[in-house]
Amino acid sequence: MIDKDYFTLATGHFTIEGRSRAGHETWFRIPDLHLGLDVGRGADALVGVPDLFISHAHLDHSVGIPFYAGQRQLHGTPGGTIHVPSDAVAGFREILGAYERMSGARFDVTVNGLAPGDVVRLGRAHEVHVHAATHRVAANAYEVVEIRHRLRDGFESLTHDEIQARRAEVIEEYRRSLLLYTGDTDRGMLERNDAMFRTEVLMMECSFVADGHQERAASYRHIHFDDIADFADKFENELIVLTHFSRRYSRSEIQEGIRRRCPAVLRDRIRLALPEAYQRL
Numbered sequence: 001m002i003d004k005d006y007f008t009l010a011t012g013h014f015t016i017e018g019r020s021r022a023g024h025e026t027w028f029r030i031p032d033l034h035l036g037l038d039v040g041r042g043a044d045a046l047v048g049v050p051d052l053f054i055s056h057a058h059l060d061h062s063v064g065i066p067f068y069a070g071q072r073q074l075h076g077t078p079g080g081t082i083h084v085p086s087d088a089v090a091g092f093r094e095i096l097g098a099y100e101r102m103s104g105a106r107f108d109v110t111v112n113g114l115a116p117g118d119v120v121r122l123g124r125a126h127e128v129h130v131h132a133a134t135h136r137v138a139a140n141a142y143e144v145v146e147i148r149h150r151l152r153d154g155f156e157s158l159t160h161d162e163i164q165a166r167r168a169e170v171i172e173e174y175r176r177s178l179l180l181y182t183g184d185t186d187r188g189m190l191e192r193n194d195a196m197f198r199t200e201v202l203m204m205e206c207s208f209v210a211d212g213h214q215e216r217a218a219s220y221r222h223i224h225f226d227d228i229a230d231f232a233d234k235f236e237n238e239l240i241v242l243t244h245f246s247r248r249y250s251r252s253e254i255q256e257g258i259r260r261r262c263p264a265v266l267r268d269r270i271r272l273a274l275p276e277a278y279q280r281l
């Protein structure tokens with residue numbers, strides 16, 4: 001069966017692949033960063049990815065965890081870390097333990113609990129910073145930060161060899177926010193989190209786009225596009241990728257609905273997490 005919602009989207013520095021529809025399935029893979037964001041129903045594309053960051057325990061984002069663990073075991077791929085909100089860590093370990101008991105398998109994956117404020121180092125050049133999302137259950141947003149190096153001010157005249165010899169003294173580390181993924185959240189995050197407005201690529205849920213669905217968005221603790229429009233002047237991002245659209249809308253209804261409501265200041269920077277014909281407004 002052809003997957004009508006599968007997409008790939010190139011940003012300035014990395015490519016995002018995945019599919020995302022509210023209540024059905026959400027997962028993304030960013031090969032350039034060696035990580036996955038949510039796991040959906042157990043996407044094949046994520047099995048080889050060493051770190052998965054799960055936003056919250058709702059089934060459409062997390063039910064694929066045992067499949068990920070089992071496929072890695074089947075293929076003999078060691079390790080694999082599934083980062084989840086701390087409140088959900090015991091539950092996910094129980095689920096994996098139950099599968100191990102019932103199937104006689106031994107999974108090699110680690111379930112790692114994360115709370116807002118935590119930082120995970122990924123390789124030499126990246127960190128993931130954990131933020132609070134505002135949703136019906138404990139939910140994390142994840143920010144990927146790149147660690148870079150530059151010459152301190154005042155040392156511009158040094159030669160290459162001199163810089164190497166005095167590295168610790170003349171080179172400084174700095175950080176650049178590449179990506180922030182909100183997972184499921186409501187307008188509370190727009191009110192309370194400033195990091196999301198400054199990251200290079202913001203991946204934000206936008207479950208609802210149509211007239212009359214504003215109250216539904218608020219009561220299920222999701223975002224309606226009008227919430228985003230209310231904060232239009234705050235977004236400094238290069239790209240804003242909207243995800244997690246309700247299945248009640250067709251792909252062209254989503255594109256049309258957002259195009260009609262979108263403030264001019266956001267129009268060129270918005271991308272929809274849908275196949276290419278529907279990505280731009």
Ligand SMILES: [Zn+2]
Pocket residue numbers: 022023026058060061184244
């Ligand atoms: Zn969801």
Ligand SMILES: [Zn+2]
Pocket residue numbers: 056058135184
């Ligand atoms: Zn949810």
